[in-house]
Amino acid sequence: EADIYQTPRYLVIGTGKKITLECSQTMGHDKMYWYQQDPGMELHLIHYSYGVNSTEKGDLSSESTVSRIRTEHFPLTLESARPSHTSQYLCASSERTGEHGTDTQYFGPGTRLTVL
Amino acid sequence: KNQVEQSPQSLIILEGKNCTLQCNYTVSPFSNLRWYKQDTGRGPVSLTIMTFSENTKSNGRYTATLDADTKQSSLHITASQLSDSASYICVVADRGSTLGRLYFGRGTQLTVWP
Numbered sequence: 001e002a003d004i005y006q007t008p009r010y011l012v013i014g015t016g017k018k019i020t021l022e023c024s025q026t027m028g029h030d031k032m033y034w035y036q037q038d039p040g041m042e043l044h045l046i047h048y049s050y051g052v053n054s055t056e057k058g059d060l061s062s063e064s065t066v067s068r069i070r071t072e073h074f075p076l077t078l079e080s081a082r083p084s085h086t087s088q089y090l091c092a093s094s095e096r097t098g099e100h101g102t103d104t105q106y107f108g109p110g111t112r113l114t115v116l
Numbered sequence: 117k118n119q120v121e122q123s124p125q126s127l128i129i130l131e132g133k134n135c136t137l138q139c140n141y142t143v144s145p146f147s148n149l150r151w152y153k154q155d156t157g158r159g160p161v162s163l164t165i166m167t168f169s170e171n172t173k174s175n176g177r178y179t180a181t182l183d184a185d186t187k188q189s190s191l192h193i194t195a196s197q198l199s200d201s202a203s204y205i206c207v208v209a210d211r212g213s214t215l216g217r218l219y220f221g222r223g224t225q226l227t228v229w230p
Contacts, residue, residue: 043160044220105162106162110159
């Protein structure tokens with residue numbers, strides 16, 4: 001079991017509210033990621049970070065923002081939640097484990113967000 | 117266009133039986149291919165990672181194969197157990213960027229019945 005944690009696990013919130021999804025890892029990994037996953041669909045990368053003070057947008061356009069002030073912490077914030085943000089959000093971290101760039105990604109349990 | 121296609125979309129088998137899941141990809145340049153197991157409501161857990169030089173890799177009752185020439189991979193599950201019920205996701209990494217871009221399949225939903 002990987003040492004990566006997400007809170008809350010489930011969140012139901014009204015439209016227009018500001019929310020922050022927490023992600024922490026205790027493995028000392030430099031790389032961290034946020035994915036969005038709808039039921040029966042593939043994971044889509046929305047943000048990633050190579051290390052402290054480094055954040056980049058992923059492939060899927062997202063209205064969320066992230067910060068990386070500490071190595072172990074990578075929170076995701078939605079300033080004004082909308083029903084279209086309803087989804088599962090997965091956080092991951094990785095380390096380089098092979099000479100061919102085989103980063104092993106460890107995923108958190110996810111946050112299931114429902115915006116009413 | 118880089119894509120990862122998995123088949124079947126869903127599969128039901130009886131406990132104790134074997135099954136094989138398929139993954140076809142068009143990702144180029146290829147770096148490595150991973151199979152993940154995702155239980156309902158949980159994050160994916162890595163089962164195997166194979167680079168272009170590896171044809172097969174096992175992890176307990178899970179055996180993955182890779183044919184880099186035909187861009188196909190399979191995941192074989194032996195003597196299935198109820199706990200094998202999950203979504204199995206094929207993920208292909210390219211080496212065209214520093215990030216090692218990952219392309220995810222939609223997964224095969226496996227259900228094991230007693």
